Amino acid sequence: MSEPYTVVGGGAIGGTLAFHLARAGHPVRIVDTDAAHVAAIRRRGLVLRGPGGDACVPMEACSPEEAPAVLGRVLLAVKAQATEQVLPWLAPRLAQDGFVVSLQNGLNEQAIAAAVGTERTVGAFVNLFADVVEPGVVQDGGAGALVVGEPDGRITPRVERIVADLQAWGPAKATANVEGFLWSKLGFGAMLATTALADAPMADLIDRHRPLMHAITAEVLAAAGDRVLEPFDQFDPGAYLPSASSAEREAATDRLVAWLRTQPKDRSGIWRDIAVRRRPVEVHHHYRPVLALGGVPLLTAVLALLRDVESGRRLMSEDHLTELERML
Secondary structure, X not given: OOOOEEEEOOOHHHHHHHHHHHHOOOOEEEXXXXXXXXXXXXXXXXXXXXXXXXXXXXXXXXXXXXXXXXXXXXXXXXXXXXXXXXXXXXXXXXXXXXXXXXXXXOOOHHHHXXXXXXXHEEEEEEOOOEEEEEOOEXXXXXXXXXXXXXXXXXXXXXXXXXXHHHOOOOOOEEOOOHXXXXXXXXXXXXXXXXXXXXXXXXXXXXXXXXXXXXXXXXHHHHOOOOOOOOOEOOEOHHHHOOOOOHHHHHHHHHHHHHHHOOOOOOOOHHHHXXXXXXXXXXXXXXXXXXXXXXXXXXXXXXXXXXXXXXXXXXXXXXXXXXXXXXXX
């Protein structure tokens, strides 16, 4: 039997990928701090809930304290803000010839490499639509993009092996520019963060507030500097750069909104963390590198409003988007 994949963080992203890997016959274990989630997986397996009903696959699951002393192939899928807490636990356990794949939102590869070494760090970009809806159950909210690559741009045999295995989930691909995908996701993510200020479908809010969405996306992508930004799914980062015409932006947003309306999941994970899970959102961590560069007043204002909403000082309301539009 091949060496198992250890999925650290069995939530929306980690749980979805773990399910498909295990169903394809790969040995998989989930390590998660949620005791109820771990217990449910141990008792009945991991359930993936989709339009056609529930599917279940048996799988090993444990808490961090119960995890093996040595881990080889690690898929890291914890929330971005938990990365710094999990690395001191993970680094001593990682086998000398092991590696960590960052299947997370944000720019986490540098922190991972500082803890385990650049030679044991693999970059990835993931745009999955899923939610944990109860212990041991992940709701499939529609497919997105997934690419894997070495942070230095190489496509190595281990990248090709990881991609081949992850095709059990769907159209995973290798890339020589994982950083370009991650920065593009930060631009798209700025739209999603803005929609989380209101309790309405993402597509509708983006459609109704196009000038605001265009402006905040352009603000974030400008911080990418001379990096080559990669399109994914129906998000075209080039359409939101200053060199693009207004017609190109409108057409790109038409395509994006139409695609979002085809997804079963109509609200972002950011919205869900606030409205359902009642926990802090991870976007504050995602945008630290962007905020550090300065010159992002809209992003700064969105994140401040999100702090007010997640703390209960303000209620979700589309009025927040109207308030932001006064800054344009």
